[in-house]
Amino acid sequence: MKALTYVGAWGALMAGFFLTLGLAHARLGAFYLPVAMVIAAAQMMVVMWYFMHLRVSSRLTWLFAAGGIYWLGILFVLGLADYLSRGWLK
Amino acid sequence: MSEGILKEQFDSLEQQHDASRLGLWLFLATEFLFFGGLFMGFAVYHLVYPLGFAAAGKLTNLWCGSINAALLLTSGLTMALGVNAAQRSRAPAASRWVALTMLLGAAFLAVKGVEYADDIHKHLVPGAHFALANQPPAQIYFWLYWTMTGLHAVHLLIGLGLLAAVWLKVRRGRWIGAEGAATELTGLYWGFVDVIWIFLYPLLYLIDRHT
Numbered sequence: 001m002k003a004l005t006y007v008g009a010w011g012a013l014m015a016g017f018f019l020t021l022g023l024a025h026a027r028l029g030a031f032y033l034p035v036a037m038v039i040a041a042a043q044m045m046v047v048m049w050y051f052m053h054l055r056v057s058s059r060l061t062w063l064f065a066a067g068g069i070y071w072l073g074i075l076f077v078l079g080l081a082d083y084l085s086r087g088w089l090k
Numbered sequence: 091m092s093e094g095i096l097k098e099q100f101d102s103l104e105q106q107h108d109a110s111r112l113g114l115w116l117f118l119a120t121e122f123l124f125f126g127g128l129f130m131g132f133a134v135y136h137l138v139y140p141l142g143f144a145a146a147g148k149l150t151n152l153w154c155g156s157i158n159a160a161l162l163l164t165s166g167l168t169m170a171l172g173v174n175a176a177q178r179s180r181a182p183a184a185s186r187w188v189a190l191t192m193l194l195g196a197a198f199l200a201v202k203g204v205e206y207a208d209d210i211h212k213h214l215v216p217g218a219h220f221a222l223a224n225q226p227p228a229q230i231y232f233w234l235y236w237t238m239t240g241l242h243a244v245h246l247l248i249g250l251g252l253l254a255a256v257w258l259k260v261r262r263g264r265w266i267g268a269e270g271a272a273t274e275l276t277g278l279y280w281g282f283v284d285v286i287w288i289f290l291y292p293l294l295y296l297i298d299r300h301t
Binding site: 001003006007009010013014017020021024025027029032033036037039040043044047048050051052053057058060061064065067068069071072075076079080083084 | 108111112115116118119120122123126127129130133134137138156159160163164166167169170171173174274277278281282284285288289291292293296297299300301
């Protein structure tokens with residue numbers, strides 16, 4: 001990859017950083033948390049894709065990287081499905 | 091040259107390189123799950139004790155956390171440029187980028203040290219003299235804060251050690267080009283340390299700032 005590609009990725013990461021910081025003061029209430037997590041997830045993708053060279057790695061490497069996130073997804077989806085739904089039935 | 095680097099169980103250097111890359115990604119998957127348990131704990135306690143967490147989340151040092159976020163994101167860039175230079179066998183450039191990455195990592199730890207001293211001074215350590223005595227769940231928040239940032243700092247410290255080893259080799263023209271796998275793997279590990287802070291930063295410093 002060209003050096004400029006890395007600098008562009010860094011620019012995107014810093015934009016995400018300032019956006020996260022700025023929106024924290026915008027009084028979004030309960031919406032801030034999901035918005036911040038979406039920005040963080042996007043930043044994670046940029047770091048993995050460019051800085052961790054997934055872009056130029058084999059498809060099998062993609063599978064390994066996605067696998068870790070997939071298992072993390074199981075933990076969060078099943079775990080939060082319990083805790084988020086506890087107040088639904090009184 | 092390349093024959094000495096190729097281990098006998100592999101057909102080609104490319105295959106060997108791919109295998110080591112896969113191995114490190116597999117290790118990083120376990121690391122993501124390791125931190126994932128703590129993130130899950132944070133999510134659950136945040137749901138169960140919204141008031142205590144909101145009170146505690148305002149007390150973290152936003153300046154230190156933000157400076158560190160910028161430092162670490164930038165160190166991700168310098169590390170990627172270092173790996174890129176190493177892959178192209180440009181030893182002087184690679185060693186400069188790796189050295190700069192170490193400097194940024196050390197600066198992160200220095201800021202973290204200042205922040206920890208400030209936190210201790212403000213009685214934000216869970217225990218007898220905890221600042222928010224009327225908010226017991228705030229102690230859970232700070233238990234998670236110290237554990238998560240502490241474990242992240244330990245990982246960063248290990249990263250600095252790996253970087254020092256890479257720097258010593260690269261500046262002598264080793265661990266670049268065909269034998270650059272270790273340099274690239276260190277870059278992967280550094281990226282992981284970066285990703286963890288990307289999530290810790292909004293969760294510990296921002297989400298409860300204005301609730």
